[in-house]
Amino acid sequence: xxxxxxxxxxxxxxxxxxxxxxxxxxxxxxxxxxxxxxxxxxxxxxxxxxxxxxxxxxxxxxxxxxxxxxxxxxxxxxxxxxxxxxxxxxxxxxxxxxxxxxxxxxxxxxxxxxxxxxxxxxxxxxxxxxxxxxx
Amino acid sequence: xxxxxxxxxxxxxxxxxxxxxxxxxxxxxxxxxxxxxxxxxxxxxxxxxxxxxxxxxxxxxxxxxxxxxxxxxxxxxxxxxxxxxxxxxxxxxxxxxxxxxxxxxxxxxxxxxxxxxxxxxxxxxxxxxxxxxxx
Numbered sequence: 001x002x003x004x005x006x007x008x009x010x011x012x013x014x015x016x017x018x019x020x021x022x023x024x025x026x027x028x029x030x031x032x033x034x035x036x037x038x039x040x041x042x043x044x045x046x047x048x049x050x051x052x053x054x055x056x057x058x059x060x061x062x063x064x065x066x067x068x069x070x071x072x073x074x075x076x077x078x079x080x081x082x083x084x085x086x087x088x089x090x091x092x093x094x095x096x097x098x099x100x101x102x103x104x105x106x107x108x109x110x111x112x113x114x115x116x117x118x119x120x121x122x123x124x125x126x127x128x129x130x131x132x133x134x135x
Numbered sequence: 136x137x138x139x140x141x142x143x144x145x146x147x148x149x150x151x152x153x154x155x156x157x158x159x160x161x162x163x164x165x166x167x168x169x170x171x172x173x174x175x176x177x178x179x180x181x182x183x184x185x186x187x188x189x190x191x192x193x194x195x196x197x198x199x200x201x202x203x204x205x206x207x208x209x210x211x212x213x214x215x216x217x218x219x220x221x222x223x224x225x226x227x228x229x230x231x232x233x234x235x236x237x238x239x240x241x242x243x244x245x246x247x248x249x250x251x252x253x254x255x256x257x258x259x260x261x262x263x264x265x266x267x268x269x270x
Contacts, residue, residue, distance in 0.1 A: 061242045104239040107196045112254055119247055 003118035010125045015114075016043055020085055029087050037090035040082060047080040049097040051089055052113055056100030065124035065131075067099075081121075083113050138253035145260045150249075151178055155220055164222050172225035175217060182215040184232040186224055187248055191235030199236075200259035200266075216256075218248050 007013040019039030021032040048071055059067065071079065081101075082093065086109075094100065103116055142148040154174030156167040183206055194202065206214065216236075217228065221244075229235065238251055 058240050060240045064241065103241060105193050105195045106199065106238060106251075106255055107258070108251065109254060112251065116241075116243065116247065116251070119244060120241055123242070 003115070003122045006122050007118065007125065010122075010129065013121065018043060026087070030090075032085070032087055033090040036085055037093050040089075040093055044080070044096070047078045048075075048099075049080050049082060050099045050101050051082045051094055051097040052084070052103070052117065053089070053094060053100040054102055054105070054107060056102035058102050058104075061120060061123050062127060064101075064120055065127035068121075068124050069128050069131075081117055083110050083117065085110060138250070138257050141257050142253065142260065145257075145264065148256065153178060161222070165225075167220070167222055168225040171220055172228050175224075175228055179215065179231070180213075182213045183210075183234075184215050184217060185234045185236050186217045186229055186232040187219070187238070187252065188224070188229060188235040189237055189240070189242060191237035193237045193239075196255060196258050197262060199255055200262035202234075203256070203259050204263050204266075216252055218245050218252065220245055 004013060004015055019035065019042075021028075021035035024032050024035075026032075068079070071077075082089065082097065084093075103113065103120075108116065139148060139150055154170065154177075156163075156170035159167050159170075161167075203214070206212075217224065217232065219228075238248065238255075243251065
């Protein structure tokens with residue numbers, strides 16, 4: 001994954017795929033989201049959690065870069081970005097998150113959301129690096 | 136390109152890469168955009184032109200699907216989507232367009248914008264197909 005390698009040249013960043021429900025029909029939506037939530041919770045420690053959510057906060061790339069910088073400087077917690085499956089995230093994951101972030105009013109596939117997220121993180125780090133150099 | 140093949144199973148869709156400026160420094164922004172505009176204008180006939188533009192209109196995927204359906208039924212013009220280069224599009228291309236469309240407040244690379252556009256067109260055609268079947 002090209003962006004992940006680019007990010008890792010600036011900041012350590014890891015991609016974790018958690019357990020997802022398989023073989024269940026779509027009508028079992030709650031069960032599917034609960035199984036996904038169990039898999040996510042096993043990974044969580046005390047990170048700052050950012051869930052991608054279509055009705056979340058929208059930001060420009062500049063604002064996102066500033067947000068990353070500000071949360072970095074205000075504490076040493078790692079940041080975890082969470083992208084849900086095709087039915088989205090369980091309510092308890094959304095409630096646990098520190099920020100709900102939206103890229104677009106449009107619905108993107110979760111595969112594409114992952115690529116966009118990595119591109120935006122890379123872009124933000126590049127913006128912030130430029131800002132630091134410019135000081 | 137996976138989405139392009141998927142779209143073509145429903146509607147004819149062609150990807151055209153037009154001439155772009157090469158070897159010019161970024162400070163020659165107007166010249167770069169003008170060369171890009173010349174390349175685009177050679178392709179235009181009397182299509183309905185939709186330019187991707189970060190300060191354009193935002194739509195949900197449902198609204199975008201409805202827009203494609205409505206413009207299809209109101210005339211027989213083809214639709215052309217235009218994605219600019221890394222400096223964006225020349226003013227004369229933006230002025231000539233019938234719609235300025237924005238995916239996000241964030242800035243995406245033009246490579247990623249192309250993938251998102253194709254995914255949204257495929258999604259819209261799928262939504263519209265479902266709507267027609269449901270009648």
